[in-house]
Amino acid sequence: MQQDIHKKRFLLFARWFFYTLLLIFAWVLHTNQSLCSMGGIRPLWLAALCLTVAAYENSFPSAIFGIFAGLLWDASAGTLSGFHAGCMLIGCFLISGIIQLWLRRTFFNAAALSLVWLILVTGVEFLFSYVLFNIPQRGVYFWGTVIPTVVYTVAVSTLLYPICGLISRLGREE
Amino acid sequence: MKNFFSSGKCKVLIYLLVLLAGFMAYAFANGRWSAAPQQLLTSALVPFQKLGRMVSTGLDDLKDRTVAIDDVLAENEALKQELFKLRNEMIDYDDMKAENQLYRDYYKIQETYNEYEVVSAFVIGRDPLERYYSFTIDRGQTDGISVDDVVVSPEGIVGVVSQVGFNYAEVLTILDPSVSMGCMISRTRDIGLSEGENTLCAGGQLKMSYLPKETLTAAGDLVVTTGLGGVFPSGLIVGTVADVLPETSGKSMYAVLDSAADISSITSVFVITDQGEAAAVDAPSADNTADISDSTQLPGAPGTEQNETQSQDAGTTDGLQNGETAPEEENKAE
Numbered sequence: 001m002q003q004d005i006h007k008k009r010f011l012l013f014a015r016w017f018f019y020t021l022l023l024i025f026a027w028v029l030h031t032n033q034s035l036c037s038m039g040g041i042r043p044l045w046l047a048a049l050c051l052t053v054a055a056y057e058n059s060f061p062s063a064i065f066g067i068f069a070g071l072l073w074d075a076s077a078g079t080l081s082g083f084h085a086g087c088m089l090i091g092c093f094l095i096s097g098i099i100q101l102w103l104r105r106t107f108f109n110a111a112a113l114s115l116v117w118l119i120l121v122t123g124v125e126f127l128f129s130y131v132l133f134n135i136p137q138r139g140v141y142f143w144g145t146v147i148p149t150v151v152y153t154v155a156v157s158t159l160l161y162p163i164c165g166l167i168s169r170l171g172r173e174e
Numbered sequence: 175m176k177n178f179f180s181s182g183k184c185k186v187l188i189y190l191l192v193l194l195a196g197f198m199a200y201a202f203a204n205g206r207w208s209a210a211p212q213q214l215l216t217s218a219l220v221p222f223q224k225l226g227r228m229v230s231t232g233l234d235d236l237k238d239r240t241v242a243i244d245d246v247l248a249e250n251e252a253l254k255q256e257l258f259k260l261r262n263e264m265i266d267y268d269d270m271k272a273e274n275q276l277y278r279d280y281y282k283i284q285e286t287y288n289e290y291e292v293v294s295a296f297v298i299g300r301d302p303l304e305r306y307y308s309f310t311i312d313r314g315q316t317d318g319i320s321v322d323d324v325v326v327s328p329e330g331i332v333g334v335v336s337q338v339g340f341n342y343a344e345v346l347t348i349l350d351p352s353v354s355m356g357c358m359i360s361r362t363r364d365i366g367l368s369e370g371e372n373t374l375c376a377g378g379q380l381k382m383s384y385l386p387k388e389t390l391t392a393a394g395d396l397v398v399t400t401g402l403g404g405v406f407p408s409g410l411i412v413g414t415v416a417d418v419l420p421e422t423s424g425k426s427m428y429a430v431l432d433s434a435a436d437i438s439s440i441t442s443v444f445v446i447t448d449q450g451e452a453a454a455v456d457a458p459s460a461d462n463t464a465d466i467s468d469s470t471q472l473p474g475a476p477g478t479e480q481n482e483t484q485s486q487d488a489g490t491t492d493g494l495q496n497g498e499t500a501p502e503e504e505n506k507a508e
Contacts, residue, residue, distance in 0.1 A: 027219055028226035031299030031310065033439070035230045040438075042302035060183040067190060068215075075216040077301040078308060078337070078344055082197035089191060097178075122303070135372050141305060149302055 015170040016061070019053055022163065023069060031076045036156070041145065043153040046073045047088065047118055052160045054092035055099050055110035056168035066092030079125070087124075091117040107161050111154050118150045217314070217340045223298040224312055231441070290407070291448035292326075293317050297441050298342070306350040306375050307438045308333070313445060314341040322405055324446045330411035330434025331355075331399065332443050343445070347437050348412070349375040356402035357382055357412050359429075362390045365400060368412055368431060378433050379416060385427040391418050397431055407449045 026045040029035055036042055050069035054062035070085030077084065095113045103109045126146055130138040178184055238246055295317075299310035313319050315338050323335040325345050333347035346353050347370075354369035364385050371381040385391060395415040401408025413431040420427055 024219065024222055028222050031223055031301070032226045032230050033297065033300040033309070033441075034234055035226070044302055059178060060187065063187050063190075067194070071215055072219070076299055076310070077303065080198050081201045082194035086191060086194045086198075089187065089194070093187065137373050141372075145305070146303065 011170045015167055016065075018167045018170070019065065019164075022049055022160075022167070023065075023072075026069075026160075027072050027076075030073070038152065041148045041152055043156045044073070044118070044149060045153075045156065046070075046076075047121075048114070048153045048157040049160055049164075050088050050092055051095055051114040051117065052110060052157050052164045053168075054095040055105060055113075055161075056164055057096060059093045059096040059100070062092040062096040063089045083125075084121070087121045091121065107158070110161065111157060114157060115150065115154045118153060119147075122146050122150055216342060220298065220312060220339075220342045223310070223342075224296070227296060227298045227312075227441075289449070290446045291318075292444040292446050293319060295343075295443050295445055297443065305372075306370060307347050308336075308350065309345055309347075309440075311343050311345060311443060311445070312341065314339045314343050316340055318447045319343050319445050320447070324406055324410070324449075325443050326410060326446060327435040327440055327443050329436070330413060331406065332435045332437060332440060334405060335445065345443070348433060349378065349380055349437055355406050355412065356400040357397050358400045359385075359389075359391045359415070360396040360398050362395065364389050364391055366429070368397070374430060378437055380413070380431050380433060382415075382429040382431055383421070383426070385418070385429060387420075387424075387426055389418065389427050391415055391427075391429055393417060397429075407446065 023046070026049040030042075030045040033042075036045075046069045050062075050066045053065055057065070066088035067085045070083075070088035071081070073079075073084040073088070074081050095110070095117065098113060099105050099109060103113075123146075126138070126142055129135075130141065135141075293313055295311035295313040297309045298312045300307065311325075319335060319338055321335055321338055323343075325332045325334060331348060333345045333350070334353055335343050336346040337344040348355065348368070349370040351370040351372065354367055356365065357368040358365050366382045366384045368380055368382040371379075374380060382397060393415050397412040397415060399406045399408055399410045399412060411434045413433040415429045416432045417430045418427055419430070
């Protein structure tokens with residue numbers, strides 16, 4: 001019995017260790033300027049990863065994971081420290097809760113929720129950075145850069161979804 | 175899930191949310207974007223970013239050797255022809271060099287970067303949504319870099335350091351509207367203010383304002399920094415004029431500049447950590463010496479007695495603007 005508990009804890013630690021390795025990998029891809037670039041548009045790997053993890057894990061650990069991903073995102077974007085961390089905390093918590101309570105755990109549901117949340121977050125950032133200051137040609141930037149980035153981000157989660165699925169099964173199979 | 179909101183974990187999440195709001199308020203109140211915990215986290219991950227840069231460089235090289243080989247061969251051929259043309263132009267180089275040396279002595283122009291202490295750095299990160307191409311480099315406080323250090327490339331000025339960590343630094347590029355520089359048209363000596371513009375940044379261009387209405391600036395003119403303001407040293411190449419247009423008020427003109435450095439895809443830069451005695455001098459130093467020899471505003475031929483008198487006052491003349499010569503110095507010498 002005690003052996004089972006130790007084994008479960010070890011597998012739980014292993015699961016989150018692999019998630020952390022994925023997070024570091026995603027951080028490198030997120031900030032690298034030439035990898036995965038299509039016409040100057042690059043995906044938000046950190047957001048894609050933490051929102052995909054939220055689809056598989058419980059709300060509390062997903063939210064904590066989202067905080068770390070958000071802090072790294074703040075560091076790369078040069079935005080106010082804590083903004084993306086707070087957004088990812090709330091986003092991961094909500095996505096995890098919605099999938100646990102109402103929706104089935106499928107890639108389509110996870111991608112749809114991620115898309116909605118990312119549009120919300122980037123929209124708020126766009127509102128406070130461009131609309132309020134009446135920056136010219138902000139529409140071109142929003143439709144030409146922000147939306148394609150969000151769509152590309154959801155697209156790369158097709159790679160992350162099965163990987164996170166494999167990791168999430170650690171410690172859950174009898 | 176329904177019991178979650180009454181559990182301790184929910185309170186922990188709320189506390190964390192409040193803490194993050196506190197980070198934001200603290201950073202904002204201190205006039206910075208990042209807080210210490212974030213800087214520590216970023217510093218710890220810089221080695222992984224360097225590894226990522228090495229991987230992407232290797233992949234780019236592989237791509238050049240395989241997929242883009244035809245483009246590379248064509249570029250090689252074009253470069254060979256350009257090299258042949260440049261070798262022919264070298265015949266006139268010695269004469270121009272001697273003349274240039276005389277003009278340099280006259281204006282007391284220093285060679286670019288001779289008195290500067292520079293640190294080389296690689297670009298290791300850019301955010302996908304960054305509009306003005308700001309980036310992160312792999313040097314920080316431990317390498318002597320501090321906020322407001324100027325960042326340059328062999329082609330020209332790139333930007334200025336905005337944040338520094340232990341082993342990394344954030345760089346704001348000259349395409350950012352918050353970065354402004356005192357600049358000068360090398361040929362006409364018109365002085366203006368260059369800064370980023372939201373409508374131009376996507377094309378690697380910036381705007382130079384406050385040019386006089388009767389300016390003779392034309393497309394192709396070289397633009398250099400004046401050193402006024404105390405941040406950017408004088409004589410750094412900003413770019414070339416792409417177009418000259420009237421301001422909406424009609425009282426002055428502005429120029430659209432093509433930045434000399436390819437800011438959107440630059441991979442290695444130099445950071446000027448010590449400007450030495452050349453910090454923010456008023457008399458501009460131009461790198462393009464041909465522009466000096468082509469200038470029509472020189473008060474006289476170098477080496478004459480008249481010129482020796484004027485050279486003593488060159489530091490106080492504050493440059494020659496808008497085609498004006500220095501008649502008072504000429505009269506004094508006579």
